[in-house]
Amino acid sequence: MKDAAINLWWKLVPYMPFIVLFIAALVAVYHVRFYW
Amino acid sequence: MSVPASTLPRSAAPRSSIAREFLREQVPLIAGALLLGVIAAYVQHGFLPGGERAFPVAEVRVPIWHLIWMGVWTGYTMAVVGEAAGIFALPYSMSILQFVNPSVTPSTQLLTFLNPFGALLGFRRSGQWNLKFAAAVCMGGAVGGLIGPFLRSGLLAAADVFHVAVGVALAIAGVHLCYAAYHAPAKRIPVAGDAYREKVSIQARVSGWRVLVSFREQSWDLNMLALFGVGAGVGMFAAALGVGGGFLLVPIFASLYGLPMYVLVAATIPYVIVLSAVGLFTYNFILPAFGSAPIAPEWAWGFFAAAGGIFGSWAASKTQMFVPEHFLKLMLGGVTGIVGTLYIINFFYPLPFKL
Numbered sequence: 001m002k003d004a005a006i007n008l009w010w011k012l013v014p015y016m017p018f019i020v021l022f023i024a025a026l027v028a029v030y031h032v033r034f035y036w
Numbered sequence: 037m038s039v040p041a042s043t044l045p046r047s048a049a050p051r052s053s054i055a056r057e058f059l060r061e062q063v064p065l066i067a068g069a070l071l072l073g074v075i076a077a078y079v080q081h082g083f084l085p086g087g088e089r090a091f092p093v094a095e096v097r098v099p100i101w102h103l104i105w106m107g108v109w110t111g112y113t114m115a116v117v118g119e120a121a122g123i124f125a126l127p128y129s130m131s132i133l134q135f136v137n138p139s140v141t142p143s144t145q146l147l148t149f150l151n152p153f154g155a156l157l158g159f160r161r162s163g164q165w166n167l168k169f170a171a172a173v174c175m176g177g178a179v180g181g182l183i184g185p186f187l188r189s190g191l192l193a194a195a196d197v198f199h200v201a202v203g204v205a206l207a208i209a210g211v212h213l214c215y216a217a218y219h220a221p222a223k224r225i226p227v228a229g230d231a232y233r234e235k236v237s238i239q240a241r242v243s244g245w246r247v248l249v250s251f252r253e254q255s256w257d258l259n260m261l262a263l264f265g266v267g268a269g270v271g272m273f274a275a276a277l278g279v280g281g282g283f284l285l286v287p288i289f290a291s292l293y294g295l296p297m298y299v300l301v302a303a304t305i306p307y308v309i310v311l312s313a314v315g316l317f318t319y320n321f322i323l324p325a326f327g328s329a330p331i332a333p334e335w336a337w338g339f340f341a342a343a344g345g346i347f348g349s350w351a352a353s354k355t356q357m358f359v360p361e362h363f364l365k366l367m368l369g370g371v372t373g374i375v376g377t378l379y380i381i382n383f384f385y386p387l388p389f390k391l
Contacts, residue, residue, distance in 0.1 A: 013358045028128075031102060035097055
C-alpha cells in the first residue's frame with residue numbers, strides 16, 4: 001500500500017508544475033472574486 | 037512527457053536522505069521565516085494583518101495562507117525552469133493581490149532575498165557551488181543593488197512608468213523562456229537515485245582578471261571585469277523593480293558565455309541573494325541618507341511569501357530533472373510574455389480591465 005502510494009507520487013512528479021499552476025489560477029480567481 | 041517508472045528514484049536510501057535533508061535544513065528555514073513574519077507584523081504594526089485586517093503598508097487584505105501559497109507556487113514553478121520567484125511574484129502581487137504602491141518593490145525583494153536559500157543549500161549539497169566563480173558577478177550585483185533603488189524612487193516612481201518597466205522585464209523573461217524551450221540541451225534520463233548520490237563539482241581558478249571555470253571535461257574562460265559589469269547592469273534594473281535579476285542574468289550567461297544551467301546556478305543563486313540584500317539595505321537606509329524618502333517593505337508580507345518560496349524552490353531542486361521543461365518553459369514563457377505585453381500596451385492604450 002505504502003509502495004503503491006510512493007509509486008503514484010513519483011508518477012505525478014512530471015505533472016506537478018502543471019497541477020501547481022492550475023491550483024494557482026483557481027486561488028487567483030478566488031481572491032479576485034472575494035477580496036477585490 | 038512522462039518519465040519511465042523504472043528510472044525514478046525509489047530506493048529507500050535516497051527517500052530517507054531527502055526526508056532528513058528536508059527536516060534538518062528546510063524546516064528550520066521555513067519555520068524561521070514564518071516566525072519572523074509574525075514578529076515583523078507585531079513590531080511594524082502591532083497586530084497580525086491578513087484576510088480580515090489589511091496590511092497597512094500594502095493597503096490590501098490578503099489571507100496569510102495566500103502569501104505562503106504565492107511563495108510556494110512562484111518559487112516552485114520558476115525554480116524548475118531556472119528562474120527566481122520574484123519575476124512572477126511581483127506582477128502577481130501587483131495585479132492579483134493589488135499591492136500597487138512603491139513598497140511592493142522592497143517587499144518582493146525580501147522574498148527574492150530569502151527564497152534562494154532553500155535552493156542554495158540543495159545545490160551546495162550537490163556540488164554546484166563555487167565562490168571564486170560567483171565573486172565578480174556578486175560584486176557587480178552589490179553595486180547594482182546600491183543604484184537600483186534610486187532609479188525606483190526617481191525615474192520609476194510613477195505607478196504607470198513602473199508598470200511599463202515590469203512589463204519590459206516580463207517580456208524579456210517570456211522571450212527567454214520560449215527561446216530556451218526550443219534550445220535546451222538534450223536531457224539525460226536519470227537512473228535510480230543518482231540525483232541524490234552523484235556529487236558534481238564546479239572548479240574555478242583565478243588568473244589576473246580572468247577566471248577559468250571547469251566542470252567535468254568542459255571549461256570556460258571568463259573575464260571578471262565583464263562579469264562585474266554584467267552583474268552591475270542587471271543589478272540596477274533588478275533592484276529598481278524588486279526582483280532577483282535571474283531573468284536577465286540566466287539568458288546572458290547562457291547565450292553569451294554558453295554556460296549550462298547546472299554550472300551557472302553556482303553564480304546566479306549567490307548573486308540574487310547579494311543583490312537582494314544590498315537592495316533591501318539601500319531602500320531602508322541608503323535612500324534616506326541621501327535625502328530621499330525610504331521605501332519601507334511590508335516585512336511580514338515578504339517573510340510569509342519567503343516561507344513558501346523556500347519550500348517551493350527546494351522542492352524544485354529535487355524534482356527538476358523529472359519535469360518536462362519544454363512544455364513548462366513554453367507555457368510559462370507564453371503567460372509571462374503576454375502579461376508583460378499587456379502591461380506595456382496598457383501604458384499607451386488603457387485596457388478595459390484592471391491590471
